[in-house]
Amino acid sequence: MNLPEMFGENVFNDSVQKDTLPSEVYKALRATIEAGKTLDVSIAGTVASSMKKWAISKGATHYTHWFQPLTGLTAEKHDSFIEPEGDKVIMRLTGKSLIVGESDASSFPSGGSRATYLARGYTAWDPTSPAFVKEGTLYIPTVFVSYTGETLDKKSPLLRSMNALDKQAKRVLKLFGIECKKVSTTVGPEQEYFLISEEEYLRRKDLQLTGRTLFGAPVSRGQELEDHYFGVLKPAVAEFMRDLDKELWSYGIYSKTKHNEVAPAQHEMAPIFGTTNVAVDNNMLTMEIMKKVAKKHGLVCLLHEKPFEGINGSGKHNNWSMSTDKGLNLLKPGANPESNTLFKLVLAAVIKAVDDYQGLLRASVASAGNDHRLGADEAPPAIISVYLGDQLGALVDSIVKGQDYVKGKTVEGSIGVPESPIFPKDATDRNRTSPFAFTGNKFEFRMLGSQANVADANIVINTIVADAFEQFADELEGKRDIEKAANAVIAREFKAHYRIIFNLDGYGPEWEPEAASRGLLNNKNTADAVPVCYEKKNIDVYVKQGVFTKAEAVARADIRLENYIKIINIEALTMLEMAKQDIIPSVSDFVAELCQNVAAKRAVCEKIPFETEKNLITRLAELNDKTSAAVEKLESDLKAINKAEVRKASKAMAHKIVPDMDELRRLVDEMETITSSDYWPYPTYFDILYSVK
């Protein structure tokens, strides 16, 4: 494999565009992609025809408008290129079919923002994300809007938020005499996942229907030896990763790092960062390809946030920054951050934004799956805070307290052996416990769930930072001494939002009460986290930045809650089915066999002891009865909920159904540990977690 040669071979990328398009058309298209110029639609016909020709050379017979509806997944509908000519066909892609597609939108979630009889939805080409050929189809990235113009997807608000940030960031840069065509946000999402064997997967109803195990006693060897993280890859895993890389590279995805994660059977892939909307598309494609490649290897890739209890779940770190088309990273502190006023102002904007809109940020990562991670010991807590590290932390402290900034010396690392090289050390150590951490030249938002569409979190970050920039620009434009005026704003904002900065251990028991005394939000589950989205201030910021209308913002919150209710409902129903059809009868059968054993012993001689059987029979019979009672309780509580009342129902799910499910699980998991494995109806955690060799 010649990697540089095959990289991006399935993508209609810049170099293919350059080679295949007439130079005027190429220039016009690049102006749209790079400088955000409005697309000149008259070039669409030419682009479509080149795209089609190229796609056919890659074996394509179909094309699809690829979009990201509010289901959180991607959607596609394939049309072939054929057009009749006499009794033959020709292959055709018109400019119009490149630019716009019409599709029935009634079966996609819209949060009640439109009546179902108004079914028209339109997909519109997003030229900033390159088209690609996959399995005989040309994929054209698009946005999805309704006939009346409401956005029905995650890409359009993402593009709008990027646009808002671009506009306001340029105003801030201009204060400092920096002109540029475009400020883009950049994202590098690190993707965690589990790999298990397909054979075990197919024997677990819960994994197939919900993506996670709803029952399962902990395995005797979990992650406590800390030997899996960065450990040697098992051959089957290494083979999977090799294939995965090859596929990802062919789609122009910069897959860079791969390694084992903390939990057994858990792994990670990190790409090199890119412009946000392309990074989002690439991450959606990555998740799909991971599943596909796994299947080829007889494996299943689990992207759920918490497939297994008792060991770590999976997340996605969203590394975020902003940079100009000339390559200036706005979050790069430089050698002397203390005198880098632009950097300090940008930092102040981010800190202000995160503090003012912590509720929105928290809500953007809320999902039934992610509720299992946030607040447990493996992911940052449900409280939003910002980590700055020693160097910047000291700088902000000095500004807030009005003291001189004493610069920490940069230390060179060495292991104290003369032969070993001296290595430069980073300015900040890692703090894995912070939800929003500054890591050198970017912020890392660590609360995202592994199966999330990262657009959600980035829509919020871009919007709220754009808003802070706008306020700063409004205040500072026209000031004679920008340095002085900006430094006054910086000091004021650092002071005003000092409470959001937390440089210590976010997992420690001291943090929760400390955060409460600072007045920070601590919304532990989706039902409690999402309602902030209905607050006026949190809607206004979207409206002001042109990202969502009020109706759209409300619809999105409704959809998030609806989705939560549906997922918990499916999980509860699956649990009930498993308990009633498989678990309770299996335990009962095992108890019956134990009883027979006792009877057999007694038939031989009254004196043979049978304490073991008796105790086991008693315990299991008790537990099985309690399980039946827990089943009944869950069933009746579930029936009592009116799922149409979204806000009320979501609260009931979180505060009634989830605890019911936990109780049912506790009973079943205990039975699993004392039931003969011959009788247990499902593969155990051991069978699943150690299934890949």
Ligand code: ADP
């Ligand atoms: P670390 O190892 O400290 O997490 P890395 O440099 O390995 O840092 O980066 C982790 C992720 O952050 C990678 O996906 C990387 O591409 C991404 N990243 C690096 N710089 C930026 C940036 N300016 N904007 C967005 N993401 C970035």
Ligand code: MG
């Ligand atoms: Mg990371």
